Amino acid sequence: MTRKKKAPPKGEGASKGSAKAIEELHEIAGQIYAQLSDGQIPKMVLPLRTKANIRFDTRAEVWKYGALKGARTAKKLRGALMLLRTMYILEFIKDMIDQSKSSTLREMYYISEGWDLAKFHSQDESNLLAEDLEVITQLIREDFKLRPEESGASVIGNLTIEEVTRNGERRRINCRDDIGDAGYTIPYNVEKEKIKFLETDAKFVLAIETGGMFDRLVENGFDEEANCVLVHLKGQPSRATRRFVRRLNEEMKLPCAVFVDGDPWSFRIHASIAFGAIKTAHISEYLATPTAEFVGITASDILNYELPTDALTPRDIGALHAELTDPRFADEFWRHEIQTMLEINKKAEQQALAKYGLDYVTDRYLPEKLGEIGLMRG
């Protein structure tokens, strides 16, 4: 009872990513094999993935892993098991590529039930290994047909894309005229073999943290008013969402502005878009949009716009202090805003602008903030 798929046109069956992935997987297996047949205890060497080991790549203008390395060796039981799992995963991924399948990270965790000793004991272990494969091969998870549970973000605006559907059809979709008011949903794979950007007359992308604010801007017609593409981040944005924004920036030359709450967690949402996230620093040049500008609520906005606030919690204060030692926030703007937030001991949500009425955000706040950075006549 397997599904009859339309056969993809010859030569397009596997994306470039998949062909490259199989090659890289063979390479890894080959290295382990070579070490074993040389009588060595096998090991894999990979960069340390910590805040201490991210450095600014001036060419790509994003934060990436530095030179610090760690080794995973079969000398210890834990390391040996991880190498064994790596071998099972290589086979699993190869099978999926051969069968044009993909799997969630959660499914891979359950699949390992059949791997005997190599079975994962938690999903953290399997997620970590999937990321390791990216770091080692310089490919991305999508090339390995692994995907997260995260549901995609929504897009509204005059942007026409072409999506290759599960049946292999090329479908042209305008993200304003062909979809419902809830928007076009970004699929989990947004690489070029899946999504092409065809045309847009928008001048910039506005990435928005909360659903309430996204719906407000949609209802107020801000995409048409300001001639922009609205992207709902749904909190901490998924990789697909960050990649989508990066590609819009790179290929359609659209500047990006990030409109989030005014609290340390939302600063990190901005950082993951503009600077690259620490967990995915090995693929920052795929995911980050270095020129993205922050138009979210700042500590200064809390004071200037007299916004309704909540007091910082101890967790908020800890997160702000951590940001003061985060190299990604080491500039004058961020130091000032983080320190001011700590001093006033207050945070505010983007929806707090509703204090002045439902239209204030589109009539006053965004024109002012976007005007400052030249994206709107203020």
Added chain:
Amino acid sequence: MTRKKKAPPKGEGASKGSAKAIEELHEIAGQIYAQLSDGQIPKMVLPLRTKANIRFDTRAEVWKYGALKGARTAKKLRGALMLLRTMYILEFIKDMIDQSKSSTLREMYYISEGWDLAKFHSQDESNLLAEDLEVITQLIREDFKLRPEESGASVIGNLTIEEVTRNGERRRINCRDDIGDAGYTIPYNVEKEKIKFLETDAKFVLAIETGGMFDRLVENGFDEEANCVLVHLKGQPSRATRRFVRRLNEEMKLPCAVFVDGDPWSFRIHASIAFGAIKTAHISEYLATPTAEFVGITASDILNYELPTDALTPRDIGALHAELTDPRFADEFWRHEIQTMLEINKKAEQQALAKYGLDYVTDRYLPEKLGEIGLMRG
């Protein structure tokens, strides 16, 4: 800088809901006014909204509030403030209806910053009042132009709908052929003035808890294989999602099957669809689909399919015991499954079926479970 809307055709500007809403709001204000001018201390009487006060409505076949009532009187400060807030809200809602606007519950909370003494101190207070208005008027929140933050669920299947967009256009969308692989997203308002169901050849609706499983069924082409409409619930389903499923059941005569994890929280997800949720029992006949069948993971499935499991947590055990005293679960099937789950002390996720491979769920599990209830040849 307000948006130029296409004027809606005469006579369709306000939905029936809106006209009725204004009438009902006047009625509430009138009653308070009458009590005051009679020299009485004003009060509002409404049903108690607790598990103890839900009863089965045999006509509508859903659980609704019973006869127990509580009064909110201005004798006490808290009651007086709630009445004052009610008056402000009535005015706010009337303004929104006049201006064809809507607002999130969060925005309403912030709007109250301008209401002086009547300002809400937490969003729980404002949400409660919004629900009270529904209970009193027998209308729904959507008629009052209030909506939640929740993002809508996704739909994939051969179902053609017509959505009236924010510009007043009628847009015809097929939920399989006109959208991307991430599906059609259910908007926050799915009432008849917004969404019409035009046609479908599907035989039933399959409502799915997790995104990973939804994507699995989409990738495996289960909507075409089993001729059904797939609806991703995104965990505890939003009101819009439940209403969408109810309308598909009622208007398109599609039976509904609910496919969720095997744990007490997922049993409640099923209950909110099939029986009506306790918090929204006043509108169960709008939201619930009484004939919905459970095809999620049961304690028996855990044993029969030898699924990977986790141990129940103390919170899980507490929730299962609460369900044993919940009138909605008071039948033989549920008592047996809940008691078995307590005995084996195990729960399992729907993605645990991946233990047997990525196709097991569509090749074996679902055909068996759906076969038992006559929705598929097993």
